Amino acid sequence: EAGVTQSPTHLIKTRGQQATLRCSPISGHTSVYWYQQALGLGLQFLLWYDEGEERNRGNFPPRFSGRQFPNYSSELNVNALELEDSALYLCASSLGLYGEQFFGPGTRLTVL
Amino acid sequence: GQSLEQPSEVTAVEGAIVQINCTYQTSGFYGLSWYQQHDGGAPTFLSYNALDGLEETGRFSSFLSRSDSYGYLLLQELQMKDSASYFCAVRHLGSSNTGKLIFGQGTTLQVKP
Numbered sequence: 001e002a003g004v005t006q007s008p009t010h011l012i013k014t015r016g017q018q019a020t021l022r023c024s025p026i027s028g029h030t031s032v033y034w035y036q037q038a039l040g041l042g043l044q045f046l047l048w049y050d051e052g053e054e055r056n057r058g059n060f061p062p063r064f065s066g067r068q069f070p071n072y073s074s075e076l077n078v079n080a081l082e083l084e085d086s087a088l089y090l091c092a093s094s095l096g097l098y099g100e101q102f103f104g105p106g107t108r109l110t111v112l
Numbered sequence: 113g114q115s116l117e118q119p120s121e122v123t124a125v126e127g128a129i130v131q132i133n134c135t136y137q138t139s140g141f142y143g144l145s146w147y148q149q150h151d152g153g154a155p156t157f158l159s160y161n162a163l164d165g166l167e168e169t170g171r172f173s174s175f176l177s178r179s180d181s182y183g184y185l186l187l188q189e190l191q192m193k194d195s196a197s198y199f200c201a202v203r204h205l206g207s208s209n210t211g212k213l214i215f216g217q218g219t220t221l222q223v224k225p
Contacts, residue, residue, distance in 0.1 A: 004154075031211070033211070033213070035213075035215075037152075041217065042199060042215040042216060042217040042218050043155070043199065043201075043213070043215040044215075045212040045213060045214065045215075048211040048212065050211075055210075055211050056208075056209075056210060056211045056212060058212065088152055090154065090155070092213075097205070097210070097211060100145070100157050100160060101145075101157070101213055102157060103147075103154045103155045103156070103157075104154060105153065105154045106152075106153075106154060108152075
């Protein structure tokens with residue numbers, strides 16, 4: 001069974017640009033979560049999508065947004081990029097709210 | 113607010129046993145999960161406790177005491193490949209934190225020969 005996949009692996013942008021990160025959950029999983037992990041720090045919860053709806057979001061500004069598609073894949077968009085947005089962005093999926101969250105390999109975003 | 117405390121670093125020798133503690137303060141607590149992460153790779157799920165007591169999975173065990181807001185991960189027969197960061201994470205239900213995994217800052221385990 002394929003795990004959570006994310007693309008791209010690496011992404012380099014400049015300040016003020018927009019970044020789009022993509023995630024495909026494990027087959028059958030309906031919930032997708034996004035986390036940010038800045039260098040040397042823990043994971044910070046960003047967003048949770050389930051059945052196409054945003055269910056909860058972390059303490060991040062509105063320029064962090066996303067969506068979930070009918071096939072349960074998800075997209076994270078970061079607008080007006082700032083230097084401090086440089087981080088590893090991790091996507092996880094679960095079989096509903098009560099299931100364990102399984103993580104993808106992440107997208108390394110670098111903002112210059 | 114919510115907070116999780118775990119030691120920043122632990123060092124042990126191959127073959128030994130190590131315990132990584134985690135204390136938490138949060139509302140809507142549902143369960144405590146543990147993840148392993150090697151050098152910026154994907155966090156890998158290790159163990160989960162919703163009820164008090166010990167859960168054993170091979171060389172790894174995890175314990176939870178809800179009354180003490182405390183848990184730990186126990187790693188036995190340490191191997192060099194166990195050198196990694198270990199995160200405790202609280203799962204939430206019935207609060208504004210529903211759906212979130214709130215992570216601790218991670219414990220870097222170094223296993224020496």
